[in-house]
Amino acid sequence: MTYQQNHHPVLEVRNLITRVATPAGAKTVLDNVSFTLQAEETLCLAGESGSGKSVTALSIMGLLPPSARTTQGEILLEGRNLLDLSDRQMQKIRGGDIAMIFQEPMTSLNPVMTIGRQLKEAISIHQDVYGKEADAKALRALDAVRISESKRRMVQYPHELSGGMRQRVMIAMALSCNPKVLIADEPTTALDVTIQAQILTLMNELKKDFQTSIILITHDMGVVAEMADRVAVMNSGRIIEAQEVKKLFQAPSEAYTRALLKAIPRLGSMKDTPSEAKQLTPEGKPQTPVLEVRDLTVRFDINGGLLNRPVSRVHAVEKLSFDLFPGETLALVGESGCGKSTIGKSLVSLISAKGTIKIDGQEVTGLSAQELLPVRRKIQMVFQDPYAALDPRMTVGDLVGEPLVIHKLAHGRELIDRVENLFNRVGLPADAMARHPHEFSGGQRQRICIARALSLSPKIIVADESVSALDVSVQAQVLDLLQELQQELGLSYLFISHDMAVVEQVCHRVAVMLLGEIVECGPRDIVFSNPQHPYTKQLLDAVPIADPTVRRKERFLPQGEVPSPVRSLDYKPEIRSFNNLGQGHFVREYA
Amino acid sequence: MRVLKALLRRKLGAFGLLVIFMTVAVAFLAPLIAPYPPDLQLFEGLTLEGAPLPPNSQFWLGTDLLGRDLFSRLIYGAQTSLIIGVVANGAAILIGSLVGIVAGFYRGIVGSILMRFTDLMMAFPALLLAIVLAAIFKPSLWIVALVIAMVNWVQVARVIYSETVSLAERDFIAAERTLGASPLRILLKHIAPHLIYSTIVFGTLGISTTVLLEATLSFLGIGVQPPTPSWGNIIFENQTYFASAPWLVFLPGFAIVSLALGFNLVGDAMREILDPTMKGKH
Numbered sequence: 040m041t042y043q044q045n046h047h048p049v050l051e052v053r054n055l056i057t058r059v060a061t062p063a064g065a066k067t068v069l070d071n072v073s074f075t076l077q078a079e080e081t082l083c084l085a086g087e088s089g090s091g092k093s094v095t096a097l098s099i100m101g102l103l104p105p106s107a108r109t110t111q112g113e114i115l116l117e118g119r120n121l122l123d124l125s126d127r128q129m130q131k132i133r134g135g136d137i138a139m140i141f142q143e144p145m146t147s148l149n150p151v152m153t154i155g156r157q158l159k160e161a162i163s164i165h166q167d168v169y170g171k172e173a174d175a176k177a178l179r180a181l182d183a184v185r186i187s188e189s190k191r192r193m194v195q196y197p198h199e200l201s202g203g204m205r206q207r208v209m210i211a212m213a214l215s216c217n218p219k220v221l222i223a224d225e226p227t228t229a230l231d232v233t234i235q236a237q238i239l240t241l242m243n244e245l246k247k248d249f250q251t252s253i254i255l256i257t258h259d260m261g262v263v264a265e266m267a268d269r270v271a272v273m274n275s276g277r278i279i280e281a282q283e284v285k286k287l288f289q290a291p292s293e294a295y296t297r298a299l300l301k302a303i304p305r306l307g308s309m310k311d312t313p314s315e316a317k318q319l320t321p322e323g324k325p326q327t328p329v330l331e332v333r334d335l336t337v338r339f340d341i342n343g344g345l346l347n348r349p350v351s352r353v354h355a356v357e358k359l360s361f362d363l364f365p366g367e368t369l370a371l372v373g374e375s376g377c378g379k380s381t382i383g384k385s386l387v388s389l390i391s392a393k394g395t396i397k398i399d400g401q402e403v404t405g406l407s408a409q410e411l412l413p414v415r416r417k418i419q420m421v422f423q424d425p426y427a428a429l430d431p432r433m434t435v436g437d438l439v440g441e442p443l444v445i446h447k448l449a450h451g452r453e454l455i456d457r458v459e460n461l462f463n464r465v466g467l468p469a470d471a472m473a474r475h476p477h478e479f480s481g482g483q484r485q486r487i488c489i490a491r492a493l494s495l496s497p498k499i500i501v502a503d504e505s506v507s508a509l510d511v512s513v514q515a516q517v518l519d520l521l522q523e524l525q526q527e528l529g530l531s532y533l534f535i536s537h538d539m540a541v542v543e544q545v546c547h548r549v550a551v552m553l554l555g556e557i558v559e560c561g562p563r564d565i566v567f568s569n570p571q572h573p574y575t576k577q578l579l580d581a582v583p584i585a586d587p588t589v590r591r592k593e594r595f596l597p598q599g600e601v602p603s604p605v606r607s608l609d610y611k612p613e614i615r616s617f618n619n620l621g622q623g624h625f626v627r628e629y630a
Numbered sequence: 631m632r633v634l635k636a637l638l639r640r641k642l643g644a645f646g647l648l649v650i651f652m653t654v655a656v657a658f659l660a661p662l663i664a665p666y667p668p669d670l671q672l673f674e675g676l677t678l679e680g681a682p683l684p685p686n687s688q689f690w691l692g693t694d695l696l697g698r699d700l701f702s703r704l705i706y707g708a709q710t711s712l713i714i715g716v717v718a719n720g721a722a723i724l725i726g727s728l729v730g731i732v733a734g735f736y737r738g739i740v741g742s743i744l745m746r747f748t749d750l751m752m753a754f755p756a757l758l759l760a761i762v763l764a765a766i767f768k769p770s771l772w773i774v775a776l777v778i779a780m781v782n783w784v785q786v787a788r789v790i791y792s793e794t795v796s797l798a799e800r801d802f803i804a805a806e807r808t809l810g811a812s813p814l815r816i817l818l819k820h821i822a823p824h825l826i827y828s829t830i831v832f833g834t835l836g837i838s839t840t841v842l843l844e845a846t847l848s849f850l851g852i853g854v855q856p857p858t859p860s861w862g863n864i865i866f867e868n869q870t871y872f873a874s875a876p877w878l879v880f881l882p883g884f885a886i887v888s889l890a891l892g893f894n895l896v897g898d899a900m901r902e903i904l905d906p907t908m909k910g911k912h
Contacts, residue, residue: 387808408812415810427801432823442809491809 049219049252050076050099050137055112057091057098057276068094068107070276076220081246081253083263083284086273087299087510088481092256095273096222099254100139101129117219135165138213142225144205148197154181154208155193158215165216180211183248184241203234210241214249224256231374232537236581239265258510260303261540261583264288265590272296284587302512304540306582307567314547314563317367318623327400328362329498329531330386330418335359335394337381337555341605354604355381356392357555357612363499366525368532370542370563372578373552376604379535381555383503386533387420399498416446419492423504425484429476435487436462436472442494461490465520482513489520496528503535518545539582543567548623551575554604556615561624571626636903637896646895653889657708664702665690669857671697682868682875692877694868700878703859704885710860711889714775714844715837721779722840723832726786727825733787734794735817748787756781757846764852774853778843786832790825797821827901834897838890845886861886 057069069091076082084092097103099114101121114121116136124132133139141147149157158177163169168176174193181189184207197205206226213221223242227235239262246253255266263270264284271281272295280293291297320326337356340349356378363369371379385392388403388411396403403414422428429438440458443449449457459469465486476484485505492500502521506514522545524530536542542549543563550560551574559572570576617625637643656663666672675683675697685692691701733744751759763777797803798821806816845862847853854860856867861882868878 384804389804389807412810415808420805420808422801422805424801428805430802430806430820433820441806441811445810445812445815488805491805495809 047078048075049078049117050254051113051115052095052099053113053115055095055098055109055114057094057103057107057109059104059107061106068276069098069109072112072273072276072278074271074278074281076252076254077268078252079246079250080268081243081255081266083267083270084254084256084273085258085260085263085270085299087258087512089275090273091276092258092273093224094276096139096224096254096256099222100133100137101126102133131165134161134213134218135216136218137220137222138216138218139222139224140206140209140213140226142228144202144209144229145197147209148205150197153194153196154200158193158208158212161212162215176215180215181208183214183245184208184211186211201234202230203237206230206234206238207241210238210245214245214251217249218251220254221251222254222256225258226255227262228257228259232539232581232583233374233577235262235583239583242266259583260300260511260585264585264587265583267587272299288585288587298512300585302515303585304511304515304538304544305585306540306543306579307584308540309543309563310568312564314565316562316623317364317547318362326364329365329399330363330533331395331397332362332382332386333360333395333397335382335385335392335396337378337385337390337392349608351605352608352610354555354606354610354612356385358394358614359555359557361550361557361560363531363533365498365531366529367548368525368534368546370534370536370546370549371552372536372539372542372549374537374578376554376602377552378555378604379537379552380503383420383501383533383535386499386501387415387418412446416495417497418499418501419495419497420501420503421485421488421492421505424508425481425488426476428488429484431476434473434475435479438476439472439487439491439494442491446495448495457494461494464493464524465490480513481509482517485509485513485517486520489517489524493524493528497530499531499533501533501535504537505534506541507536507538514541521545539579551578554602556627557625558627558629559625561620562622565622565624571620571624572629574629633900633903637899640899640902642895643899646892646897646899649888649892650896653708653712653892656705657712660705660709664699664705666699666702668703668706668859669698670702672699673697675699682871682878684875685877691881692875694864694878695871695875700864700881703864704861704882707859707861707864707882708885710771710854710858711841711844711862711886713771714778714854714860715840715889715893717772718775718778718782718844719833719836719840721776722782722836723786723829724783725779726783726832727790727829729783730787730790731794731817731821731825734791735798735813735821737795744787745791748784748791752784752788756843757850760843760847761850761852764847769852769855771854771858774844774847777847778840781843782836782840786829786836789828789832793825793828794821797824830897830900834890834893837893838886841886841890 053073055069055072056067058065059068072095074082084095086092098109103109109122116132121129121132155177158180159173162173162176178189178193181192186192186204186207192200200208227238230238242253243266257263267284269281270284270287272279274295279295280291287296288300291300318326335356336358339353339355341351341353342348343350359382361369371382373379381390384390386396392404394404398414399417401414403411406414436458439461440454443454443457458472462469462472467483467486479487506517509517521532525532534542534546546563548561549563549566550557551572553574559566559570559575566575570579615628617627619625637647675689675693677683682695683689683693689699689701691704694700694703729744729748733741760777760781763780767773803816803820806820841862844853844860845865848860848863849866854863856863864882865879868875872879
């Protein structure tokens with residue numbers, strides 16, 4: 040451990056108490072938080088949403104919102120108490136001695152300034168260098184974060200860069216003044232896993248190059264295991280446990296930490312459980328699929344130019360075929376832009392698609408709204424963000440009962456009874472019916488969405504990233520609920536996700552998507568233990584593993600950007616065939 | 631009832647409601663309250679040189695250029711201003727919301743045609759349009775209200791349109807579609823209720839602009855025709871004497887401002903009460 044060799048504290052936080060004024064009175068959001076950050080150390084603040092991780096960072100930076108105030112404690116940066124400094128002095132510290140990067144690099148960069156100018160500005164403010172010299176420093180900063188074609192990036196605007204490149208620019212900006220401490224607040228949460236792997240590796244390398252200490256705030260225990268020297272686990276404003284990372288993962292001393300570690304989906308945890316084949320009935324006869332998709336194609340034109348004519352085309356989904364069997368969970372995995380959500384939307388007829396979609400034997404493409412109505416009962420969708428998917432002005436009871444009203448399945452007393460039953464079924468008290476969506480937590484809201492989807496007794500549920508917005512412990516509960524419902528009601532799930540570890544836990548079969556096409560498809564156990572397509576391997580390798588003893592060094596690191604499905608108008612998709620590897624495992628041909 | 635109770639619990643809202651209530655009461659009871667008929671020219675209402683009288687014990691708020699009692703004219707003017715404010719503004723909101731919501735929800739060709747027409751109306755100078763319309767129809771209180779509505783619906787349509795567009799793209803609307811909700815149901819149950827805030831804001835803010843537009847039209851001779859008093863035409867009749875008889879401008883101006891303020895306060899309070907996500911916050 041390198042950090043133990045030069046053992047002197049850079050930042051010490053002592054007994055920090057931060058309160059926020061709320062309509063219901065002052066609320067303590069940080070309760071006696073203390074920790075020490077050593078030189079060249081990565082300290083991870085881990086915890087679920089609302090645990091006070093970000094408030095800790097903002098307290099250190101002196102960037103708390105006006106309603107919040109640090110009432111007690113000390114923040115010592117090399118012996119100087121930051122809480123005693125004036126606003127002017129803090130401006131010098133921010134970006135100079137302590138730099139911060141945020142989750143969403145697009146909102147942290149000024150969209151109307153070139154990358155070069157923003158970098159130069161940051162450098163000029165803190166280092167008193169201008170003009171050519173600042174230019175040179177900016178370029179060096181970009182080179183340091185190993186961004187491709189750094190000269191060209193200097194004159195580009197933030198929207199011209201990909202998410203991963205923008206985060207590199209943010210890091211370059213943060214490191215341009217050689218800060219002693221870098222605070223990274225969920226720096227890779229908005230990125231795809233392959234890009235996340237690149238950024239994490241970069242941060243590790245830069246820590247050595249720049250001799251910076253890092254406070255990494257994350258909810259992802261995989262990232263913690265990958266990055267941390269030490270970990271502080273937070274819950275409701277308190278540090279529950281602070282430990283050296285290996286000790287924490289091997290022998291957590293607090294119950295909360297144990298529960299948190301237990302809840303994380305771990306890749307490879309299902310290695311020894313063979314996946315059930317649902318293509319056959321229990322008696323061994325072939326099943327009829329409840330959903331058949333053949334040659335599904337969705338393309339969007341991108342209009343532009345003076346006449347607003349199509350200038351390019353997004354090939355969101357290309358000639359895609361799959362079956363879903365009764366009682367089966369098929370996972371669609373892939374990175375952003377691979378078309379997985381588009382498939383979900385076209386299955387529930389939110390967008391029109393070419394090709395064949397047969398639900399329970401009935402063709403649905405080209406049906407009128409009237410003809411579609413009975414089919415809608417058979418296929419329902421659960422969205423990613425449960426709050427956005429619920430009309431905030433209606434009571435949740437009305438929301439869950441609405442499908443029954445629309446389809447004229449129940450009214451009056453019977454309607455209320457059925458809604459009550461649905462609430463009970465998803466583990467919510469029936470007296471919650473009169474409340475509005477904003478009065479519930481994220482997990483409860485997702486339960487409400489599930490209850491609403493169940494109200495029509497569907498055969499298929501399309502779950503589009505349905506658990507990705509939830510905290511791990513809540514995520515585990517919702518996944519359990521989904522599995523219980525499947526066993527009880529024989530539901531089929533199309534489980535759309537970017538998270539390989541979650542997918543491994545829930546699905547029977549998995550289809551890996553790249554650029555609107557399936558590249559590999561097969562039973563879960565086979566694909567996860569013996570991936571064939573290079574892209575599948577890359578995806579699996581990029582997943583951070585929640586075990587600090589297996590670190591990235593020995594592992595393969597994916598290169599480059601996530602490819603884009605935007606093509607020129609005359610692009611003709613290649614037709615590639617699949618190799619059947621037996622046992623239902625198919626791999627698309629690759630070079 | 632619940633809304634009214636919540637409204638009365640908020641100090642500013644209750645105050646606004648009081649102002650509106652008083653204006654409405656005065657307008658209704660005008661013949662009982664007013665000391666003189668509004669268009670009666672009194673000999674003793676002018677000085678020997680023919681100048682208007684400042685406020686005194688006989689004419690509480692003074693008299694105007696023709697020796698009419700300003701207090702009585704303001705009381706009757708409340709009728710005109712309220713009718714114009716409520717009717718013209720109501721009609722503008724009705725037309726504007728309808729155009730905006732239909733264009734925003736259905737988009738496509740229907741939406742394009744409606745919104746290009748709205749843009750056309752917006753590009754047309756409002757006053758010129760009002761003059762044209764007033765020239766075609768014979769000016770009367772109701773025609774003035776209609777003319778104002780024709781001019782004012784445009785802004786409402788623009789705002790409602792963009793709000794409908796962004797609402798229609800939200801996830802919960804997509805969720806309703808997947809549940810099989812018909813477009814009409816989505817429109818009425820899931821989009822329209824969200825537009826209530828903007829409508830209320832427009833309804834209250836619009837009343838002040840409406841009263842002022844009526845004043846402008848009256849000044850140009852195409853608004854409410856004298857001798858019928860309106861707060862607007864009282865100001866414009868007397869504005870040239872501002873230096874020597876300031877009460878003739880200030881007092882009707884004060885009436886306009888307080889009525890507009892009353893509606894604004896009530897509107898703000900209503901928005902807080904009707905928005906479930908803001909419940910309990912002030």
